[in-house]
Amino acid sequence: xxxxxxxxxxxxxxxxxxxxxxxxxxxxxxxxxxxxxxxxxxxxxxxxxxxxxxxxxxxxxxxxxxxxxxxxxxxxxxxxxxxxxxxxxxxxxxxxxxxxxxxxxxxxxxxxxxxxxxxxxxxxxxxxxxxxxxxxxxxxxxxxxxxxxxxxxxxxxxxxxxxxxxxxxxxxxxxxxxxxxxxxxxxxxxxxxxxxxxxxxxxxxxxxxxxxxxxxxxxxxxxxxxx
Amino acid sequence: xxxxxxxxxxxxxxxxxxxxxxxxxxxxxxxxxxxxxxxxxxxxxxxxxxxxxxxxxxxxxxxxxxxxxxxxxxxxxxxxxxxxxxxxxxxxxxxxxxxxxxxxxxxxxxxxxxxxxxxxxxxxxxxxxxxxxxxxxxxxxxxxxxxxxxxx
Numbered sequence: 001x002x003x004x005x006x007x008x009x010x011x012x013x014x015x016x017x018x019x020x021x022x023x024x025x026x027x028x029x030x031x032x033x034x035x036x037x038x039x040x041x042x043x044x045x046x047x048x049x050x051x052x053x054x055x056x057x058x059x060x061x062x063x064x065x066x067x068x069x070x071x072x073x074x075x076x077x078x079x080x081x082x083x084x085x086x087x088x089x090x091x092x093x094x095x096x097x098x099x100x101x102x103x104x105x106x107x108x109x110x111x112x113x114x115x116x117x118x119x120x121x122x123x124x125x126x127x128x129x130x131x132x133x134x135x136x137x138x139x140x141x142x143x144x145x146x147x148x149x150x151x152x153x154x155x156x157x158x159x160x161x162x163x164x165x166x167x168x169x170x171x172x173x174x175x176x177x178x179x180x181x182x183x184x185x186x187x188x189x190x191x192x193x194x195x196x197x198x199x200x201x202x203x204x205x206x207x208x209x210x211x212x213x214x215x216x217x218x219x220x221x222x223x224x225x226x227x
Numbered sequence: 228x229x230x231x232x233x234x235x236x237x238x239x240x241x242x243x244x245x246x247x248x249x250x251x252x253x254x255x256x257x258x259x260x261x262x263x264x265x266x267x268x269x270x271x272x273x274x275x276x277x278x279x280x281x282x283x284x285x286x287x288x289x290x291x292x293x294x295x296x297x298x299x300x301x302x303x304x305x306x307x308x309x310x311x312x313x314x315x316x317x318x319x320x321x322x323x324x325x326x327x328x329x330x331x332x333x334x335x336x337x338x339x340x341x342x343x344x345x346x347x348x349x350x351x352x353x354x355x356x357x358x359x360x361x362x363x364x365x366x367x368x369x370x371x372x373x374x375x376x377x378x379x
Contacts, residue, residue, distance in 0.1 A: 150314060154270060154345030156365035161276040164368045168283055192365050199345065 004030040005047065009064055010054030011036050015077070020053065030116060040127045042220045048117035050112055054078060055100075065092055142215045145202070152195060159188040175197060187215055261287035262379040265306035267294050267323070267339070269315040276339070277310060280368050281375065294318040301333055307379040310362075313342035313353075328357030337378035341366070350364075354372045 006023075010016050016034045023029050033048070037060040053064060055078045061187065065088055068074065074095045089095050096115075098108050163185035170178055229323045230280050266277045274290035291297065294315050301309070309327070313320035319359040320340055327333045339360035340353045353361050360374045 037322075097247045126248050149344045153345075153364045154273065155342075158272050158276055160367060163279055165283070168368075188365070203346075 004049045004119065005049045006030045006032050006052060006112065006116070007036045007048040007055060008032060008052045009040055009056070009072065010034070010052075011038075011057050011060070012055045015054040018106060019054070019108065022109060026109065037064060040067070049073065050075065050115050052077060052108065052112065062088075065095075068092060073119065075111060077104065077108060142202075149195065151196070152191075156188055156192055156195070159184060160192070163188065200210070245359055261285065262306055262308075263306040264288045264375060264379065265297075265300060265304060265309045266290045266293065267297055267309065267315075267320075268312035269289060269294070270312070273312070277371065280371055283368070284372050284375075286375070286379070287335070294323050297323055297327070298330075301327075301336065305329070306336065309336055309338045310341045310374055310375070311338055311358075313344050313349075324353070324356040324358050329355065339374050339378070 007218045008016050008019060020032055020034065030049075039058045040060075040063075045077055051068060052075045053061065057066065059129060061078060061080070065074065070092060072092065072094065074092050076085075076088070076095055076097045080097060081101070085097055094115075096111055098111065127156075158221055163181050166173065166181050166187065168180075173181065243266065262285075264281050265337070266274050266281075266288055268274050268290075269292055271290075271292060274292065278288040278290055289306060291300050294311075295318055297309075311320045311323060320342065324338050324340065326337060327336070334357070337359040338357070339362060340358045341362045342349070342353075343364040345363040345369065350361050360377060362374045363370060
């Protein structure tokens, strides 16, 4: 999870120090930002996949949670009454409470790991959806081009073939008609060459697209996956 | 629609023997032999064009716009070669080719696909259906005749 960002909001420096140390001992640590409640701002611009809320000064807990977007994943590691917890959960549906008991750091790291993996999976899904939408547009364009190419090739076949048929008996044509038919024939051949170039461009683009997809797949497969 | 033209060209006894081996015995110098080529394409202008090109070489082309009638026309006309378009409504050329090649009554007749589908995968797929030749549109007169001459 090296691309993930975790925000720790606490007024207890020992809590932040211990949690950061435990995370940094892991093989893949996320980016960690620590803030005290005094520095907490509603207009925080850094995007965080997870917010860990530790012990705070009195009345600050509600204020911090109120300012978070409802979809934010939150792990609360501070004492809270069941009634208060229920109210907080209705405001933040993705809130998980981990009491500060023995081994709370291990529990928190496990829950945080799952939460970050979920965020990463959601991000990958969103990217895939965007890409699928783009590909759909390209596919529509491609289908249209194939239809057009078919029609153009059929028209060219008639132009070339009929011109060749007329040129087989040049004696029946006036010099002017002969020259005009020869022009039609050579122009049809030129259009055919242009169409061939379009075809090779399409092949090159397809090869580039395949290479790019293979590269993306390799990059995805080579990423470390923790379990 | 079925297109037939009454063009008659004189060929040698050797050519007659290619069509029916026993015909050579009865062949006189004025024997008229025309190899029939069945052209199946949903576009009437394409059929007329191929007919015109084949007639210049002495073949007897038979045109057909409706691929659903191909078995009936083959039985009636007995063509030496079939020129078959691929993109057609109702029954596409790949499908027609596959069905002809799996029918012992018709599978000896060479089938040449004449199509604007020109990618390697199209050609490969055509081969897989049992096609004996492949001509891409637009073609020149010589390209079409070269493909036909291989078989007739």
